[in-house]
Amino acid sequence: MQKILAGLLLATAMVAPAWAQSDVSAKLRLMTFGGEAQVKATQDAIARFNEDYPNVEVELGVDPISGGWGDFVSRVLQQYNAGEQYDVYHTAVETLQSFAARDMFIPLTDFIEGNADFEDFDPKLFELTAYKGTTYFIPSTWNNIMTNYNRALFKEAGIDTPSKTWTWEEFADVAEKLTKRDASGNVTQFGYEVPNFFFGLMPWFFSNGTSPITADWTASNMTDPKVAETLQFLYDLIHVRKVSPQVGQEGVENQFFAGQIAMISRGHWIVQNAISSNLDMDIAVQPGRVNNNTVIGFGAYGISSKSQNVDLAKALVTELLSYETQVAEGDLGGAVPGRKSAAETEGFLKFPPSAPLYYETLPSTQAVPSPANFQEVDQIFMRYFQAIMTDEMSIPDAVAAADQELTRSFERLKRVTQ
Amino acid sequence: MAKRRLSDLRKAQMRAGYLFVVPSFVLYALFVLVPVAITIVLSFTYYDISFGADWVWFENYQRFFGESRSITIFWNTLRFAFFAVTGNVLVGLLLALALNRAMPGWLLYFFRLAFFLPVIISAAFVAVVWSYFYAVDFGVINYYLNVLGLPAVPWLTSSKVAMTSIVIMDVWKNTGFFMIILVAALQGVPQPIMDAASMDGASPWRRFSRITLPYISPVLFFCIVFATIGALQVFESITILTGGGPGDSTRSLSIYLVDEAFGSFELGYAAAVSVVMMLLVLIVTIIQLVGSRRLVEA
Structure with missing residues (x-):
């Protein structure tokens, strides 16, 4: 009897937290x-x-x-x-x-x-x-950030689903195949949109084993040759291969939903819009140069x-x-x-x-560089990125100027972090 | 005795006067003078919201005048102000002259409404719509240029064109305001004098330059000062259209100070930028006031 009673008490004690209300x-x-x-x-x-x-x-x-x-x-x-x-x-x-x-x-x-x-x-x-x-x-x-692509346009162009290890070169070739022009040479369908926001751009740097700022987020890393190499690749997508619209335009995401851009680098946040636009969309990993890392x-x-x-x-x-x-x-x-x-x-x-x-893909993600001066880093980087992509500055000049500004910003930040 | 009664009356009147002024002065001091004083003090500090202020004296001003970037932004602001004020007031004047003539009443009201409508639309909405007009690859304007066989114009993505694009939008948006003011001024020009000048054989240009312009010059001057102060503080239209880019080619002082204050948390430096901006508005206004003494007819 004592054992039964003890068992009942124990069971009550175990169950109690599940229904007990706090009177705090x-x-x-x-x-x-x-x-x-x-x-x-x-x-x-x-x-x-x-x-x-x-x-x-x-x-x-x-x-x-x-x-x-x-x-x-x-x-x-x-x-x-x-x-x-x-x-x-x-x-x-x-x-x-x-x-x-x-x-x-x-x-x-x-x-x-x-x-x-x-x-x-x-x-x-x-x-x-x-x-x-x-x-x-x-x-x-x-x-x-994943590579979101229009499956219908891929099928129409006879292009296979991207593999989990596809490279920058394979990506650029696919983007070229997906870019269409009319008789007078005007683009009617772009293969890709080079992102115009810091978060969206980071996968391109990460997949090349670099970043605009150091891994510990305490200094500029703009002078790493791989940063310039990445910028050159993105520049070529717009100006040499001509597979992406110029950066800094409104409504580019809508063009993707309307089937006028075949691939776009975005996160899960566009899924609802894709559904409401009846877009036959799927996702692929970030194309890689040294890895297929992306940003989180x-x-x-x-x-x-x-x-x-x-x-x-x-x-x-x-x-x-x-x-x-x-x-x-x-x-x-x-x-x-x-x-x-x-x-x-x-x-x-x-x-x-x-x-x-x-x-x-979570294991192969890197956090978006977010030092305490994040907002300033974002602004400095994007300002020079846009200057490069719109042919306002050469890559070496822009990289040097961005490096100088980022370095000054991190020096000022020491007043807070030290 | 009479003198004393008058003195009491005057004292009472003075007290009443002060009492009437006090509420507005307190509000003015609280919301204008005190913030201005705090901003000036802040501009001599490095201020962090958590850690407080360190005196850095003129370091923020040295940074502003020592960096090529801030000087570029300073000149951008002046450049925008010059072209936007010229465009707004000139186009407003031309529209006012065009509407200040005999025409059916409904047509007059239609035109006035049509030109004034952009003024009452939020600048943010206008900028978003124009950004679609200006888009290089999918934009409305470039579409029609393409139809005409003309090359696409990088309206917002070239530093050589972007500022002009912003000025065009600004003039479209604001010129109706100046048009309405100038129409009212033009209607104040005495018709008998205009008729007499016509009878004496004065050409339309001579009538405009010798009669109309002197009559409306005080209003014209008000328009110029008003447009200048607004243009020197331009913010939302540029922020939405170009974000200050490409590079810094369209960044204005007000965008710069917001970036520094709430992006970089450089509150002391942002305060210094706002003091520079305040002085700029003050100096430009003084120059215009001094200039107006010679040009504006009393």
Whole structure:
């Protein structure tokens, strides 16, 4: 009888956490970003959190990120200065170093290691969020740049599906075959679009074993000959092979959806538009020169170092990263869910046909260079990139000038990071 | 006794006057004078929102005037202001002259509305639409140039053309505003004097240069000052059309200072840029004021 009673007590104790409600009374503030659908997924997560913590009021703030991530960092800094900071922030990789360098978020290494639930996330994602060996953020969803291609145009031109090891040369040949011109020589269909944004360009540098800034994100790497070699390849796609429209034009993505551009380098965020445009699209890996590496960027949750309710904030973050929330976000088509199980659902894998490639290529991704002066690095690099692509500057001149400006920017950054 | 009563009255009037002025002055001080003072102080510091300020004195100004990039941007701003002001006021004046003549009322209102409509549309919308017009490979303008057998023009992707493209869009967007003001001014020119000049055999150009222009010169001067101040602060149209590129060829001071403040977090340097911008607007306005004393008819 005693054994039965003990067994019942033990069973009760084991089951209790599953239905017990906390009577803690507090207020938590959560700042997130995203569209209506993402906000809905967050609100649903908060509702689930409130089932366990009915007396905890969660105030949800949504930042439109209308002025870019640098602007967001500036706003968060002001919130901290005014003592109006949120307890939990949903932010992006571009901001992590800016925040971590200023000790604005608590280290989460122990929390992650002590929570077996996070094993569903690829360890690579946690590696990417570390700053000086400590993890301050937990990844939520991510995007890696893939080669998105129009399957119908490939079939029409008799071109096989790209292999997982295709090279720059093979890619350029395919782009040439997919470029069509009318009788007077005007292009009516481009084979590819050379990206005009920092994130989209990085796969070309990574797949050549280089990057515009050093691997530790502390200095310029523009003088690496491979940087110039990569720029030359992209320049040739526009001006020599003439398979890409000039950079800096509006509506290029729409031209891809309209079937006027055959290949485009984008992340999972274009999937919903491709579906609504009835585009017969699939994805392939980044073409390689020394490897087929691509770039990854991600959203992540961090807990403010000024939060008075750290344990509650951790519980909220756990719910925000739960399987239910991740599946809801993955099915929306905005970004790839951090949980592998959520990226294996029928809803996520139904389109494009090679959707498993998103997660398969994760090991060969490199984080978008995001030092604390990310915004400035982005601006400097893109300014000179556009000057090269529009024939305003020669590659050697632009590389030298960009190197000089980046070096000055990193020198100024030392005032904050040292 | 009478003097004392008057003095009390005057004191009461003065008190009432001050009381009436106080609210607006407090608001002006709070939202204009104090921010200007803080900006000037910030411009002598290296300021980080987390770590506070370090005095660097003239380092930010030395950087601004020592870097070829900032000087290029400074000249871009002046170049844009010169061409945009000239285009806006000149085209506005020509349109006003064209509309200041006898025509059916409905036609007059139609033209006025047509020319004024772009003014009330957000600059952001206008810039997005024009960016589609200007696209090199898929743009509307180049499509028609191609139909006519003419080569495509790199409207926004060549540093030689981009600034002109922005000025064209700016004039299209804003000239209607100056047209409306100048139409009102033209309607104030006394018709009997114009008729007398016609009877004396004065040519249309002579009537315009000797009668119309002197009459509308104060309004014309207002238009020039107003357009100049706006042009020196140009931001959204360039940001959307070219983002300041290619390179820095269309970057204006206001874009530069926003980039530095909220992109690079160089708040002290951005403050110095804004002080330079403020002085630039001040100097240009003073030059115009001094010049106007000779040219504007009282």
